[in-house]
Amino acid sequence: MDRLAKSPETINTEIVDDADFKAPLLDSIDRDDIKVYKKRWYILAMFFLVSVGQGILYNTWSPIQRTARAVYKWDSFMIDLMPALGCIGPCFTIIPLGWLMDVKGLRVAVILAAGCQFFGSVLRCIPTGGNWIASTILICFGQALSGITAPIPLSGGVLLSATWFPANQRTTSTALLMTGSFSGSALSFIIGPLFVDDIGRTDYNQVNSTQREFYFKQIRNLFLIESALMAVLFLVVVAYYPAKPPRLPSRSSGTGRMSPKTGILKLLQNRNFLLLALLYGASCGVYSGWSSVLGQILEGFDVGQTFAGWLGFIAIVCGAFSAVFFSIFADRFAGHLKEFLIFFMACATMSVLIVSFIFSTVITFNKILISVMFGFTGFFVNGALPFFFEFGAEIAYPVAEGITSSVIKFSDYFLQALFLIVSMGHFGGAWMTWVMMVTISATTIILPCVRESYNRLNIDNSPSLQ
Numbered sequence: 001m002d003r004l005a006k007s008p009e010t011i012n013t014e015i016v017d018d019a020d021f022k023a024p025l026l027d028s029i030d031r032d033d034i035k036v037y038k039k040r041w042y043i044l045a046m047f048f049l050v051s052v053g054q055g056i057l058y059n060t061w062s063p064i065q066r067t068a069r070a071v072y073k074w075d076s077f078m079i080d081l082m083p084a085l086g087c088i089g090p091c092f093t094i095i096p097l098g099w100l101m102d103v104k105g106l107r108v109a110v111i112l113a114a115g116c117q118f119f120g121s122v123l124r125c126i127p128t129g130g131n132w133i134a135s136t137i138l139i140c141f142g143q144a145l146s147g148i149t150a151p152i153p154l155s156g157g158v159l160l161s162a163t164w165f166p167a168n169q170r171t172t173s174t175a176l177l178m179t180g181s182f183s184g185s186a187l188s189f190i191i192g193p194l195f196v197d198d199i200g201r202t203d204y205n206q207v208n209s210t211q212r213e214f215y216f217k218q219i220r221n222l223f224l225i226e227s228a229l230m231a232v233l234f235l236v237v238v239a240y241y242p243a244k245p246p247r248l249p250s251r252s253s254g255t256g257r258m259s260p261k262t263g264i265l266k267l268l269q270n271r272n273f274l275l276l277a278l279l280y281g282a283s284c285g286v287y288s289g290w291s292s293v294l295g296q297i298l299e300g301f302d303v304g305q306t307f308a309g310w311l312g313f314i315a316i317v318c319g320a321f322s323a324v325f326f327s328i329f330a331d332r333f334a335g336h337l338k339e340f341l342i343f344f345m346a347c348a349t350m351s352v353l354i355v356s357f358i359f360s361t362v363i364t365f366n367k368i369l370i371s372v373m374f375g376f377t378g379f380f381v382n383g384a385l386p387f388f389f390e391f392g393a394e395i396a397y398p399v400a401e402g403i404t405s406s407v408i409k410f411s412d413y414f415l416q417a418l419f420l421i422v423s424m425g426h427f428g429g430a431w432m433t434w435v436m437m438v439t440i441s442a443t444t445i446i447l448p449c450v451r452e453s454y455n456r457l458n459i460d461n462s463p464s465l466q
Helices: 040-058 062-072 076-104 106-123 132-148 151-155 157-164 167-195 209-239 260-268 271-292 294-301 304-332 337-359 367-396 401-423 429-449 455-460
Strands: none
Touching: 040 076, 040 106, 040 132, 040 151, 040 157, 040 167, 040 209, 062 076, 062 132, 062 167, 062 209, 062 294, 062 304, 076 106, 076 132, 076 151, 076 260, 076 271, 076 294, 076 401, 106 132, 106 151, 106 157, 106 209, 151 157, 151 167, 151 401, 157 167, 157 367, 157 401, 167 209, 167 304, 167 367, 260 271, 260 367, 260 401, 271 294, 271 304, 271 367, 271 401, 271 429, 294 304, 304 367, 337 367, 337 429, 367 401, 367 455, 401 429
């Protein structure tokens, strides 16, 4: 039997070397090879929860940044460093992790991601006897450890969708999976202030040792709760998380994929794909970095970390809603991902422009107005994420989805880390907001230059099966 017409027990996307790679033989895929399993929703749910955990750990500090600065005697540089640590490590691990997902499968990858999240969260809980320097070191190592496998939950959704879901559910499932990270970040804006009190208008240097110990215990309790949740998630994933279904969910999922090495070389020669990846990092990546230091950006407006937390929550929830809502339409009207992206980025440009005017005091700061504009900004920027990844997978096919999404995410991490490192303690919130405004507007202008191609979709919509 041809390599594309496998037995039900072994059928799945196959990675082949360039010398062996041939155009997909669609006629060799029998009707009996196509089946959609209900367990795909369990697979999606567990992957979603791992993404939630990643979002919580990554965004731990923004909602409690004022109290953390007082407790650990940090400056604004350290607050910027925390999310940067979550970006620098993945810049080095994202391509190997893409290989891991494609070659070793989703089970190994998801267990690794959940394990690093758990052990990274445990490092932050190790007692140091009130030694703030030792606590800071452990926190930095924990932040870095939980972040090095972040590309798995943040970019592996495309691979999971292609492995478990039919063609008419791929964009929606990818959107659902990407809302996991959003949801985790949103929860951190609520959970953080619930466990850790805001020091209010008290100057950092005026917090005495008794108050510092009290706030330290609050932060430690937050760490313990997060660590316990990560432990439960890790154990559940280890207990049961299959790598692939017994049979194909779609025709394109049964065709061979290029080997990781060949795929990367192919992507580096695909200018159309590289342009799309760069635009993703310049828009969504910079926006993510900007959101991670939101509390610090709002310091000059004297609104407190609780209000900053609610702003982040509003933006993320609106983005998660739009990503899922519009992805359903995208699945119904396949072949229009580029049009959706241009629409999202154009609307995001207008929203960010108004936010920039508010932070630059061109428009008077108003809590209601800024809340509405944050909602619109999150709605359009975060809502665009699944479209970037699915469009990239279509353009790059037959390169494997794990490598494709990893390269796109690398652009995010690299530009986000660069944005945060350059900004560390040197520039104010208005400057950071205007940089985001420039990158998102540039993305809107350049997106029409990306040529459309729907390689996977053409396979799924080709003449009927045998």
